[in-house]
Amino acid sequence: MFEKDKDEVRDLRLFRDMAPSSFDKLMQAAYAQEFPARLEMIRQGARANFLHVVTQGSVELYSEWKGRDATMGIIGPVTSFILAACIRDAAHLMSARTLEPSRIVMIPAEDIRSAFREDQAFSISVLDELATDYRRMVRHTKNLKLRNARERLAAYLLVQSNRHSGAAGFTLPYEKRLLAAYLAVTPESLSRSFKALADHGVHVAGSRVTITDFGRLRRLAEPSDLID
Known part of the structure; x- marks a missing residue:
C-alpha cells in the first residue's frame, strides 16, 4: 500500500485522533486494491471481515429481497x-458493488475491534x-416516509446545489437509475x-440540472435540518 493511501485513511475523522503507534499497528495488515466497475465486493449476509475505505471511485450499497x-x-x-458490522463482528446487512473503477483500502475487522478496545481516542471516534x-x-x-416523490427530488436537488457552493447549475453525480433507487421511486416516477419540477424552477437536460427559481423549489421541499 502506498503512503498516499495511508495518509488519506489517517486524515479521516475516524482515524485522525488515534495514537500514532495504534494507527501504525492497525495498518500493518491493511492493503489497497483496485476493483473494476460493477464488481460485487460485499454480499449481504456474509460476515464482515474488513472495514473498507474508498480512496478513488464510488461504491453503491444496496439490499435485495424477493427479487427486488x-x-x-x-x-x-x-x-x-x-x-457497524466490523465492530459487532456481525453479518453485513447490505451488499456493495463498485460503480466505476475504484481503489479501496481494506483494514481487517479484527484489527479494528482490537484498536477499539485499546485506543481510547479511536473508540470515541468510532462512537x-x-x-x-x-x-x-x-x-x-x-x-422517504414524510415527503412525496416530488418533494424528495426537490430536496435532493437543493442539497446538491449546496454541495456545489449554492450553484444554480450542476451535473447529477450518478445516473438517474441510481438516483431513482436512492429516492425509493421507479425510474418512470x-x-x-x-x-x-419544471413548474417549480427546475430545468433538466440529460444529467445537467439548472435551478431557475430557488424560492419556488424551497417552498416545495421545505428543507429542514431535521430531515436533510
Missing part, C-alpha cells in the same frame, strides 16, 4: 464503510461515527417528478 433491490447509499472518496451514521439513517428514513 434498493440502493441504500452511494459512497465516494474518501469514506469508510461498513463500520461518534456510528452516531453520525445513525442520525443520517433517521434523516433519510424521515425523508423519477422522470415524472423531474417534469413536474
Whole structure:
C-alpha cells in the first residue's frame, strides 16, 4: 500500500485522533486494491471481515429481497464503510458493488475491534461515527416516509446545489437509475417528478440540472435540518 493511501485513511475523522503507534499497528495488515466497475465486493449476509475505505471511485450499497433491490447509499472518496458490522463482528446487512473503477483500502475487522478496545481516542471516534451514521439513517428514513416523490427530488436537488457552493447549475453525480433507487421511486416516477419540477424552477437536460427559481423549489421541499 502506498503512503498516499495511508495518509488519506489517517486524515479521516475516524482515524485522525488515534495514537500514532495504534494507527501504525492497525495498518500493518491493511492493503489497497483496485476493483473494476460493477464488481460485487460485499454480499449481504456474509460476515464482515474488513472495514473498507474508498480512496478513488464510488461504491453503491444496496439490499435485495424477493427479487427486488434498493440502493441504500452511494459512497465516494474518501469514506469508510461498513463500520457497524466490523465492530459487532456481525453479518453485513447490505451488499456493495463498485460503480466505476475504484481503489479501496481494506483494514481487517479484527484489527479494528482490537484498536477499539485499546485506543481510547479511536473508540470515541468510532462512537461518534456510528452516531453520525445513525442520525443520517433517521434523516433519510424521515425523508422517504414524510415527503412525496416530488418533494424528495426537490430536496435532493437543493442539497446538491449546496454541495456545489449554492450553484444554480450542476451535473447529477450518478445516473438517474441510481438516483431513482436512492429516492425509493421507479425510474418512470423519477422522470415524472423531474417534469413536474419544471413548474417549480427546475430545468433538466440529460444529467445537467439548472435551478431557475430557488424560492419556488424551497417552498416545495421545505428543507429542514431535521430531515436533510
